[in-house]
Amino acid sequence: MTGPVRHLHLTELRARVLSEDPAALEAWEALTNHLANVKRAREKGPRGFEKYYEACRQGLHRLSLLAGIKGISLYTSRHQFAADSKRAGHSHPQTAAEMGHASDRTAVTHYGRRVQGRPGTPLPLPSPEEVKTVRKKLGPSNGPHREQK
Template identity: 35%
Template structure:
């Protein structure tokens, strides 16, 4: 078989591989059905994925993406090609990709590790680093779930700043109401500014990308950075770690479970006690207050610690 035939078959194989990569990227970014990432978005996703790939896999995926971009023959595809050409500075792994399992997720985000992450993100800027830095700080201050940020807004009640967020679990009855309200009047000016900046970034970035793509980009950036900072660890911070730390800090401050449940958007008080950050992982300085109306809607189901058997038990009425 002559060279032209081999080249045509290779091109078809590369395009098929690139189509698979597009579908995988769309799934991981949780894009709407039928929507594929743009050339630039696909290249950014692939570059974020590279640290988890073996060198041979990276070469195959890179060649397939080049074939796809060449086939598109557009200005954006040309820009994406240039970015992909400059991606060789990112190292590949010579071991299997890191599995995304719950056993690797840290249920806390202490300040010392947050500071280390923020320093790395500031000194190694990337597409999502600035937004991720805001996200981690604001998540630790407010405890919002990643999917709740697009609905959040800052209101003022009697001159006090109040963060209003739509509860993600409201539709299946696992929340105390459709919205919750976090009173931020006791936050210092710098902390409140972080929340304001996060809300502004969320509104701005949504004009360019679907929120699912934003979440995927920030999550993948955090995965890459944490593996670089702590390569020997078995557990790593995630976007949800900030929410766990929020709960741990509230417990450390002595906040009653029913009030914390209101802040977390839970329907019952024992959920936050059993499943969220431990009091021993909490740090001082918690300043967020629950709205009394939200607290009144939470079902208070007290639990206590069984010292002999070392587990939580519900207190019977």
């Protein structure tokens, strides 16, 4: 990990789970299992998380080959998350905080494009205190993002 731990509010996803949305329930269970695995991996010592990450990377690679899909990696999900955040109209600093970036420029210029975002995707919200710590390089952004060319 290269910086401080970020905190996300999962209220919208949790609300969908409580409303018995089967897809949201499946996503919630996968997320809670993954976070428990991350915690256990970190408790194993300095290399615990690195080993867990590598196992996840290799597992995803094998599954993508079985599905006949090339070019899928763990970073694919980061790109999709950024695109979904932009599509949902999150501000540049919000998107940066959600992704753990110190600057609002990184997520906006190097990760998924707004047009690739999925409408209606439930997204976590970053802690407002952490949004304030994001260095603003792109100027104000209220509402939907404009793609940087």
